[in-house]
Each structure stands twice: as structure tokens, then as C-alpha cells.
Amino acid sequence: MNTETQNTTPTTHTTHTTDGTVEINPSPAAPEPAAPAVPRFDQLGLLPELLRAVHDAGYTHPTPIQAQAIPIILAGKDVMGGAQTGTGKTAGFTLPLLQRLARHASSSPSPARHPVRALILAPTRELAMQVHESVVTYSKHVPLRSVCIYGGVDIKPQIAELREGREIVVATPGRLLADVQQKSVSFASVEVLVLDEADRMLDMGFIPDIKRILDMLPKARQSLLFSATFSNEIKKLADSMLKEPQLIEVARRNAVSETITHRVYPVSSDLKRSLMVHLLTHQDLRQVLVFVGTKFGASRLAVYLAKQGIEADAIHGDKSQAQRTDALEGFKAGKIRVLVATDVAARGLDIDDLPVVINYELPHTAEDYVHRIGRTGRAGKLGNATSLFSPDESGRLADIEKLIKMSIPRVEISGFNLGASPTEREGAREGGREGRESGHGTGADRSRHEPRERSSGSGHKREHEERHREHAKKPERRPPPHLPAASAHLPKLPKLDFDPFRPYENKVSASATPTAEKASATRPQRPVAALLGGLGKK
Numbered sequence: 001m002n003t004e005t006q007n008t009t010p011t012t013h014t015t016h017t018t019d020g021t022v023e024i025n026p027s028p029a030a031p032e033p034a035a036p037a038v039p040r041f042d043q044l045g046l047l048p049e050l051l052r053a054v055h056d057a058g059y060t061h062p063t064p065i066q067a068q069a070i071p072i073i074l075a076g077k078d079v080m081g082g083a084q085t086g087t088g089k090t091a092g093f094t095l096p097l098l099q100r101l102a103r104h105a106s107s108s109p110s111p112a113r114h115p116v117r118a119l120i121l122a123p124t125r126e127l128a129m130q131v132h133e134s135v136v137t138y139s140k141h142v143p144l145r146s147v148c149i150y151g152g153v154d155i156k157p158q159i160a161e162l163r164e165g166r167e168i169v170v171a172t173p174g175r176l177l178a179d180v181q182q183k184s185v186s187f188a189s190v191e192v193l194v195l196d197e198a199d200r201m202l203d204m205g206f207i208p209d210i211k212r213i214l215d216m217l218p219k220a221r222q223s224l225l226f227s228a229t230f231s232n233e234i235k236k237l238a239d240s241m242l243k244e245p246q247l248i249e250v251a252r253r254n255a256v257s258e259t260i261t262h263r264v265y266p267v268s269s270d271l272k273r274s275l276m277v278h279l280l281t282h283q284d285l286r287q288v289l290v291f292v293g294t295k296f297g298a299s300r301l302a303v304y305l306a307k308q309g310i311e312a313d314a315i316h317g318d319k320s321q322a323q324r325t326d327a328l329e330g331f332k333a334g335k336i337r338v339l340v341a342t343d344v345a346a347r348g349l350d351i352d353d354l355p356v357v358i359n360y361e362l363p364h365t366a367e368d369y370v371h372r373i374g375r376t377g378r379a380g381k382l383g384n385a386t387s388l389f390s391p392d393e394s395g396r397l398a399d400i401e402k403l404i405k406m407s408i409p410r411v412e413i414s415g416f417n418l419g420a421s422p423t424e425r426e427g428a429r430e431g432g433r434e435g436r437e438s439g440h441g442t443g444a445d446r447s448r449h450e451p452r453e454r455s456s457g458s459g460h461k462r463e464h465e466e467r468h469r470e471h472a473k474k475p476e477r478r479p480p481p482h483l484p485a486a487s488a489h490l491p492k493l494p495k496l497d498f499d500p501f502r503p504y505e506n507k508v509s510a511s512a513t514p515t516a517e518k519a520s521a522t523r524p525q526r527p528v529a530a531l532l533g534g535l536g537k538k
Helices: 048-056 064-074 089-104 125-138 155-164 173-181 198-203 207-216 232-241 269-282 295-307 321-333 366-373 391-404 422-430 443-449 457-473 507-522
Strands: 012-016 022-026 079-082 118-121 146-149 168-171 192-195 222-227 246-249 260-266 288-291 312-315 338-341 356-359 383-389
Touching: 048 089, 048 125, 064 079, 064 089, 064 246, 079 089, 089 118, 089 125, 089 192, 089 222, 118 125, 118 207, 125 146, 125 168, 125 321, 146 155, 146 173, 155 173, 168 173, 173 207, 192 232, 198 207, 198 222, 198 232, 207 232, 222 232, 269 295, 269 383, 295 312, 295 338, 312 321, 321 338, 356 366, 366 383, 366 391, 383 391
Parallel strands: 079 222, 079 246, 118 168, 118 192, 146 168, 192 222, 260 383, 288 338, 288 356, 312 338, 356 383
Antiparallel strands: 012 022
16 A cells, blocks of 8 residues: 655654554654743853842743843843833843943942942832842842932932942932032943833933933943833934844733733723722722822822721822832732822832732823733733723723724623713712711701792792791890890990091191290290301301
């Protein structure tokens, strides 16, 4: 029996069995292309000291952006890296940066041996602190100094650290320029510049400050730009500061994690707070990050939730750094159940295993939706992204769905949906609380608020007579007899000796004239010298 050649894909081969049948199996010579093996950190050419720090942190395999960025940065090339939030891009530039500066490591206490050699710029205080924490974690076995510079705190301790000498400076642009004015920092020895979350810097208006800082840096340097999303403005900034950069983008632009479940609750604006309480109580949500559009809105929502017995706090730009740190630490520790934040304040928040993110208000920019929900579903873990959607936000929702290329399912709750009756809306607004005053008022109270129906002329007459009788029944209010009159305690004023309605006449001047003449007659006149205009002695 001749074997038959089959032109199928994949390539197959035939096998003759003992019973005469023929089995057709996939050819082992042409297997399907296997996924590339995930490298380990010890295969990326990192120093043993850095590998030990990575191992101490509990990591063995790099993320995709780390695997791509680390070898390129070690080679000294400029990088334009993009990855969705939570993919580990911070370690992607921190580890190779530390290795490039390791040759300058010194244990000398002299500030001259520790000039600024790497500058990392971040848009917010929280992100700067997070990046600095990563630098400290991975450099604990390398004698390199670092400092974190940000506003909202006293500048004197930061100036003191800079004057002691620091090779790595993590800073926000505004406070860094303040240190430049204090002449406490020099950029003459900077070798590496990193711009983290460049798109947020653009949104916050930091581009002029960044350009001022770029003019102070040496031209011969390595520049790295990392961003969660890319826009045309970001590309223009990259063209001005990067030289033949290597583009690293491990996911399509503005992509969201596949482990995040999206849902939208249609609700009118005046019922959003009540729906928020309903979701928190009925779904038993224990750690929730809520996004609002304004600082005032964040504080107002946090106060409302606290009044409903829900542990909540707000974090925004008007709060001091100590207040923001306390709120964040309380949220991480589980003392605060709900953390209400604005987009600017929440950028860079690193919270392990955050289960739920709620958009109390949809963002004005669709890219901000990607940043917001990037707080949950990190490192392949499951996450939930919930949004409260009112009719005036239809355009924003359409932009978001167009950006992420998916339709977000709508979920309606009875009493909160847009088609709810006034009775259902009122019940939802009250939140099911017992003892409402409107529900337990007496019949007389309710009749007082009910509109009166128009009646005939006789009805008006009867109504007038009833009012007259009620008014006659009311006793006249008189002061008790034992109380004195209202003006009894006041002293009696003297009688006026002039007419207050006629022009005032000075009686003293008329009577004083004879007296003056009499005084002048008895008093001898003094002679005045001729030189002074007098007549002299006679």
C-alpha cells in the first residue's frame, strides 16, 4: 500500500500499524512556533549586587518591558518606552541606571565624591516617592546615594541632603527648580535623565519647567522617556530630548489589562452618592479607590461617606504631604475602606492587590480612564473597574469605548436607573433609612404641604370666616403685670432748651461780646515798635 501525500497544514506523516490501518499524525519536524522562553534576571547582564537585591525583593523573571528595556539601556541608547500601568516599567529603568552608575560608587563622606549623576523627574509627589523607594530597594548593596525632592514639605532638609552629595535625584519639576534657585544642586555631572509618566507631565502643564531643566543639563547624556500612553505632543517632546531612541511598546497604545472586568451603572447625577453607598454596602466592598474630577468633589464625597458610617478619606493637591501620606498608609493598612482621589493625586499610587476602582465621574479625557483603572488588575491579577454614568457624560463614555476598543456592559439597579419613577428615586435617595420625617409625619403636617384646590365663591367666604374665628380665638399677647415697662430702667432726659428743627444759633458768642469789650477797656495796650509796623511811643 502506497502512502498518500497530503498537502495539509500543519505537515503530517503516516504511520503503518500492525493491523493494516494507517494513522495520520502531525509531523514532528514542523511543530507550531512555541512562545519564546521568558528570560530570568540573571540572563540580562546585571551585576551580582543588583541581582541579590532583586532576589531579596522576591522577583526572578522580568516583565516584558523590563526584558526589552534593560539590555537597551545598559547599551547606553536612548529609550522611548510605553507600557500600561502596573507592568513594572519603574524597575525597567531603575536597574540598568544603577548598573551604569555603579562605577562611581564610593563610600567617601566627601560631597565632592557624590555629585548628581542621574536625574529622574516625576509629575506627582506620590509617584516620586514610589520611584525613590524602588531606587532604595535595588541599590541597598551598592554604595550609591539618592534623595527624593518634592513640594508640600519643608525645603531645608532636602537642601541639606543635596549639599551632602547625592548621585541619584528623584524630583518633581517645581521643587527641583526651587532648589536650583537656592543653588543647592548642580547638574554639571548628570549622565542619565529619566522622564517618568511624561503624558501626565504634559497634562499638568510641566512642559515649560521640563524645558528649563533640559537647558541646564549636559548635552552628552542618556535620556529615557517612559509613558503609559503616547500622543503627538509626547512624540514632539521625545524628538527634542532623545537622540535616535529605541521604541519599546509591549502592548498596543492605550491598551487595558485583560484581567479587568468593566461595568457601567446608568444613574442620574443626583443619585450617584446614594448608589455609591448602595454598592459599598450590598456588595461588601472593603478596599475601593474612587475617582472624582475635582478636589472639592473629592472632599465632599469623603465627608458624605463618613456620615453614612463608611470609613473614607480624600487625597488631593490641596492637602499637605503629611495628610496625603497618612491617608494612603491608612488605606493600604485597611483602616480606611474608601479612598477618594483626583487624577493628579492618584497618579503613581502603588497599592498591592487593589480589587476595585470606581469612577464616580467619568474623566474628561479618555486616556485618563486607562490610568485610573490601571490601579487594579496588576501583574495578571483580577480587578474590577466600575463607573457611574449620568446622561450628561454620554460623550465621555463613547470616547472611552472607542479608545479601548470594547463596549462596556451596562448594569441597572432598581430605583437608581434613569427610568425610575419619582417614588423609586426618592426611596433610593433616602438610601432605605428608617424613620424618615416625610414618611412619619402626621396628617396635619402632610395637609400643610399639600396644594389647596380652588373652590367656589362660597368656599372662599367660609375659609375667610374660619380664619377670622381662629384669629379671634387667639389671646392677645400682653406682658405679665409684674414686669416693668420696656423703658422703666432708663433715666429721664433733661428738657431741651432749643428747638431741634430750627438752625442752631450760638448764644454764647452774642453774650461774650460785651465781656470782650470790657476786658479790652481795662487792659492796657502794649506799644508796638515802629519797625514792626507800630506807631511807637507817644
